[in-house]
Amino acid sequence: MYSSVTSTSSFETRKKLLIEEMAKFLPSDSIIADEETLRVYECDGLSAYCERPLLTVLPDSVENVQKILKLCHRWGVPVVARGAGTGLSAGATPSPEGILLSLARLNRILRIDPEARTATVQPGVRNLAISQAVEPMGLFYAPDPSSQIACTIGGNLAENAGGAHCLKYGLTVHNVLAFEMLTAEGERVRVGGQGLDNCGFDLLPLIIGSEGLLGVITEITVKLLPSPDAAQVIMAAFDSVEKAGDAVAGVIAKGIIPAALEMMDRYAIQAAEDFVRAGYPTNVEALLLCEIDGVREEVAEYVEQVEDLFRELGAVAVRTSQSDAERALLWKGRKSAFPAVGRISPDYYCMDGVIPRSQLSYVLTRMREMSEEYGLRVANVFHAGDGNLHPLIMFDANVPGEFEKTEEFGGRILELCVAVGGCITGEHGVGLEKIRQMRSQFSDSELEQFHAVKEAFDPGGVLNPGKGVPILRRCQEYRSIGN
Amino acid sequence: MYSSVTSTSSFETRKKLLIEEMAKFLPSDSIIADEETLRVYECDGLSAYCERPLLTVLPDSVENVQKILKLCHRWGVPVVARGAGTGLSAGATPSPEGILLSLARLNRILRIDPEARTATVQPGVRNLAISQAVEPMGLFYAPDPSSQIACTIGGNLAENAGGAHCLKYGLTVHNVLAFEMLTAEGERVRVGGQGLDNCGFDLLPLIIGSEGLLGVITEITVKLLPSPDAAQVIMAAFDSVEKAGDAVAGVIAKGIIPAALEMMDRYAIQAAEDFVRAGYPTNVEALLLCEIDGVREEVAEYVEQVEDLFRELGAVAVRTSQSDAERALLWKGRKSAFPAVGRISPDYYCMDGVIPRSQLSYVLTRMREMSEEYGLRVANVFHAGDGNLHPLIMFDANVPGEFEKTEEFGGRILELCVAVGGCITGEHGVGLEKIRQMRSQFSDSELEQFHAVKEAFDPGGVLNPGKGVPILRRCQEYRSIGN
CATH class of the missing domain: 3.30.465.10 (Uridine Diphospho-n-acetylenolpyruvylglucosamine Reductase; domain 3)
Known part of the structure; x- marks a missing residue:
């Protein structure tokens, strides 16, 4: 049995046994065991967290996924499933004692x-x-x-x-x-x-x-x-992030639901404009991109209402896309904002928190203060309409201690999100990255409940162990309750 | 300990112990123990299922609910929580060995x-x-x-x-x-x-x-x-349920999302009209009520589109409410349909199933055939827009065997819903009523997963036991896996 092997024999023996067993149903090109190729699977989009898996397997049928899971469950081998590995919270970081299960070949x-x-x-x-x-x-x-x-x-x-x-x-x-x-x-x-x-x-x-x-x-x-008949993007520039925040609130309060409502601050605007020439004004503090889609007449009507509203609320410039090409270019700037920030800083760390929309101005102000305190610049790019922030903290990994400082700053941003009634992740997940902050979000009894749910699905604890939900200090007690 | 008492002493002793313990924190008017008053709590809206609880408790603070739960958990006493008892699937039927926990006093x-x-x-x-x-x-x-x-x-x-x-x-x-x-x-x-x-x-x-x-x-x-600025109801009558079904599909296909889209068939229309004089035509096979709400201009525009569509698709009469009073009257007929059917039949049994909208005509036809087979009339009142059926099977409980026949017919309707890709409950729940049909909906491994989730939240199995998820035949096996 695998579990007895664990305690007595080497890493290599374990790997060998797994390969032997997998080779009974997987073709050889579906098992990756050499260290060089395994490096490809060391991390997801958050490359600060790296681990080499024992093996990577690439099954091309559901039946084989099933066989792999049955085997791993029986032997107690950790399994980390992975798609394209573009995740940003180290949710697909491999387990060094387990297999990485790539689902890339189930692509029909x-x-x-x-x-x-x-x-x-x-x-x-x-x-x-x-x-x-x-x-x-x-x-x-x-x-x-x-x-x-x-x-x-x-x-x-x-x-x-x-x-x-x-x-x-x-x-x-x-x-x-x-x-x-x-x-x-x-x-x-x-x-x-x-x-x-x-x-x-x-x-x-x-x-x-x-x-x-x-x-x-x-x-x-x-x-x-x-697909909507028509879509237009309104770009509005503001001389303060607070005004832009109020304009976001204004759109929502009017009962208009834009297809998208995005905000960028000074650093992000400049970096994006330098990179893709989207036509953004670069001497402003904040930019909103508000997309309206739907039936053509409806779009025209709402666009006019939003333009008027932005002007009323102090926009220094308002421009609306008049063609699909223009719309695509305005979006290109926003969608390239992350790599664009990468051009102006050796490294950056993308955070992902959610706050109630009403706390937007306060949180942006506090972030600016912390930015000065840590001596680290922050570019903000975010889904303003639903309060999902993506602060990009710029740093230089070659400066000793700067990554640690960045992580600490990032952690404090997440704690700030929780303090104002928000949450430590909007869409990137907890993964390994935010496992510590889960404690500031949830009480022990809430975490216990999560563990009980985890056990209801995965009593052996083989699926993506160590991610998402922190191990409880009271784990021992919990187990005696759960059983 | 309660559990040791259970095996050795009587029902009455158990009850007495519980009252003693509860009286330590609950005022006496929060504990109902006399048989006469307990009868009030014997059933919810589905009165075919009756059980007398040991006790009913009516705590007026969350702290006291907490104390009740801790006590019941410790002693292994079943707890059935209840709101107003209007449920229609016997989900709040008391457990004869447990307490009924009324939350009526937590009403702020x-x-x-x-x-x-x-x-x-x-x-x-x-x-x-x-x-x-x-x-x-x-x-x-x-x-x-x-x-x-x-x-x-x-x-x-x-x-x-x-x-x-x-x-x-x-x-x-x-x-x-x-x-x-x-x-x-x-x-x-x-x-x-x-x-x-x-x-x-x-x-x-x-x-x-x-x-x-x-x-x-x-x-x-x-x-x-x-609150929407404006709302209007369009009433459209059809000479076949199939045509009405197609008209429902037509509205949805046009991309219009009505606030409500309800359908009634001949029996339901006649019963409702006789009861509340809503102004429904009574010589038709099906009636649709389509409510449009929103900004005034938008409502006017969509109302016109829907009226035209209904006429195109064969409506024999179309009428739109011109005032809030008229709208309220049209809805009154629909909302009174259940009691109205109660006037034309000694008893009725309200079913609740969901089907894909595309299966509407087929399912209605099959139901009509089954109605003839069982010799039981069925009135149909339902949320056509989302495929949620409420067939009312009319029967006479005083005729020996007729309730059993009705239950069987009802069960077959639910199985039909599953067969066409639907589900055995739309909004009334499984409760005790549909626990058998859960087996036609789910596989053993799916039911096992449900049990594992139940155990993750309620390892002692005290909360509303016997409802919602059927006990597995393989229960013993399951327990050895789950622990």
Whole structure:
């Protein structure tokens, strides 16, 4: 048995045994065991956290995923499932004693039903590929994380991914109707359905966003939406972030629901403009991008209302896209903001917190104060409409101690989010990165409840161990209650 | 210890011990122990299922609910929580060996925040009382079950209640931001928050609709919506249910989202018209009520579009409310349909299933065939827009065997819903009533997963035992896996 081997023999023996067993059902090109190739899988998009897995496996059928899970469950081998590895919270960092389960080869679109407006796909299908496949039918899949060219729908479910357009269209959880998953023991479970409500415990929103801790999703049915007739972006510039924050509140208060409502501050604007020449004014403190979509006449009417509102609330410049090309260019600036900041700083650390919209000005002011205190610049790019901040802390990893200072600063930003009634992650997840901050968000009894749920799905604790939910100090006590 | 008492002493001793212990913290008027008054609590709205509880307790503070739960957990006493008892699936039927925990005295509205558009209330607050309290601020709480005058928000959460307007505004789960609950062990757990997403496992949609099996909710923060400027109802009559079904599909396909889209068939129309004189035509096979709400101009435009569409699709009569009084009268007929059917039949049994909208005509035809087969009339009243059926099977409980025949017919309707890709409950829950049909909906491994979740929240199995999730045949096996 594997578990007895663990205590007596070497790392290499364990690896060898696993390869032998996997080779019984996986073709050799589905097992990656050499150290050089394994390096590719060391980290996800948050490269500060690296671990080499024992093995990476790339099954191309659900049956083989099932066999892998049954084996790992029996032997107590940790399993970290991974999509494209674009995650930003080290949620897909491998376990050094376990296998990395890449779902990249489960990449088929299985069915498209334009009448029911659904698509059923495998987890390794890229986010954008869904919209591309259904575009000829006048449909699209709404959630659009910035990494949508590369990221997979399976990873989107694991992290409950959002994107610029989630203000109007919701997060991944709002756009998935059903899925099939395998439990840690390899049992097939169907979750969700076509209806508005389903009987039985509603496991769908529990599992979406659970960061690979509760099961491995093998097939997904997503909602498709009719592509809007028309869309325009209003760009508005302000001489203070507070005014821009008030303008965000103003739009929402008017009852208008933009498709997207994004904000950038001075550093982010300048970096993006230098990088892609989106046509942003560079001598301002804050920029809003407000997209309105829908029926053509409706769009025209709301655009006028929003333009007027922005001017009333002190915008120093307002410009609206007059063509799809112009709209695409305005968005290009925003979507390139992260790499653009990468050009003006040796390194940057992207945070992800959520605050009530009403706390926007206060939090931005406090962040500016902390920025001075730490001597680290911060560029802000965020989904203002739903209070999801993405502060980019700029630092230089070659300066000794600067990464640690950055991490501390980042931690304090997250604690500030919690203090004002918000939350330590908007759409990037907890992963390894924010595991400590979970303690500032939740009480011991709440964390105990999370552990009990984890155990209900994965009694052996093999799925993505150490992520998402911190180990309890009272773990020993908890176990005696749970059993 | 209670558990040792159970095996050796009588029912009465058990009851006496519980009263003694409860009296240490509850005032005497909060403990109901006499058989006569206990009869009030024997059943919920589905009176075919009756049980007398050992005791009913009516705590007026969260602290006392906590003490009750801790005591019951320690002693292994079943606890059935109850709101107003308007539920229709025997979800609040008492346990004869346990206590009925009425939350009726936790009935305070704690906070209203018109700017954040939220209200924080105790579970015993009536659904309609929330909208009434916030009406002066131009706000309302959207979910509107037919029982909204009487039913409580706590019960709404337990059953994930819907209502005529959930087509546009969603079910209870879509209108609750956060809540506090007590676990079976009496631990306080906060769930949800103000943001679009929250970190940690998303327990909110898991617990909403879990029928009192996972915890006792003690405080709820609901979303409020701005009251629409205008609302009009279009009534359209058809000479076949199929045509009415196609008209429902036509509205949805056009991309219009009515606030409500309800359908009634011949029996229901006639019964309602005889009862409240709503002005329905009585010589037709089906009636649609389609409500459009929103900004005044928008409403006018959509009303015209829907009227045209209904005529195109074969409506034999179309009429639109021209005043709020007329609108209220048209709704009064629909909302009185259940009691109206009660006038034309000694008894009726209200079913609750969900089907994909595309299956509407097929399911209605099959139901008509089964109606003939069983010799039992069926009136159909339902939320057509979201495929939620409410067939009312008419029967006479005084005719021996007729209730059993009705139950069998009802069961077959639910199995039909599952067969066409739907679900055995739309908004009334599983309770005791549909526990057998859960087996036609879910596989053993899915039911096992539900049991594991139940155990994660309520390891002693004291909360609402026997409801919602059927006991597994493989229960013994399951336990050895789960522990």
